[in-house]
Amino acid sequence: MVNVGIGLAVGALLLFGGWVVTAGLATRSVSAVNAVFLSYVASLGIIGIYVLLARRPITGTQTDLVFALLSGVFLAIGTVSFYGALTRGDMAIVSAIAALYFIVPVVVDVVYFETNLGATNLLGLGLAVVAVVLITV
Template identity: 35%
Template sequence: MATTAIWLAVVTMVAWGGWAIFAKISTETISSDLATLVTYASASVFLLGNYLYNSQNPVDFDPTGVTYALGAGITSAIGAVTMYSALKTGDASVVTPISGLYFVIAAILGVLIFKEPIGMKKAAGLVFAVISITLVTQ
């Protein structure tokens, strides 16, 4: 895998770790629904600026891509609403690792839908991830 992809993934991990902490703190003083709304409104402003800054070509509006992006947005929003609700009522040290197992779902779907290869090491890693969450929640 490319080194750039690994570094970007590490930055993602750190950013999402920070997001979980900010989200937990915000739900201690405002409702989880308002916290989610403010989070994604600010994210939208950032993302628009990022897109405009990095976009050197005209808008590439492919209906298929847009449809899948809308699906990603809807599922992301569902996850955000349920995550903030979970953080409002539960411990971040439990809620965050459980929600972080989304990658297991993505890996399984990648194998089933995209026919991505999965060897013994990757399969073992996924199993250990599920075991780790079981231990964290006990």
């Protein structure tokens, strides 16, 4: 039996891949900002319906609610940047570079939460960077 977390992660991988492809196609004739706006309208519609059906109140500490809102700010600005990159660059290269986003939380985890990375972790990070460099050349 497949672990539910892994199954959801694979689903996210496929859906994010579809997002990149459709975003790349959209930015052929739609400006980056307008394409982001339209994608967020669709996103808010879907998540709005889900929230209404799930009937889960918004709860949490004030700090964590601020972090949730701040994550939306990062997402919105990052998405505009990503769509802008798609209008000016090759979809495969742009998406490969952007896919290295996971390095940021790793660095934050190490610096601020004092997580220790082992040799295997560092090797994996290094190989991911090498893979992206090989894709982009």
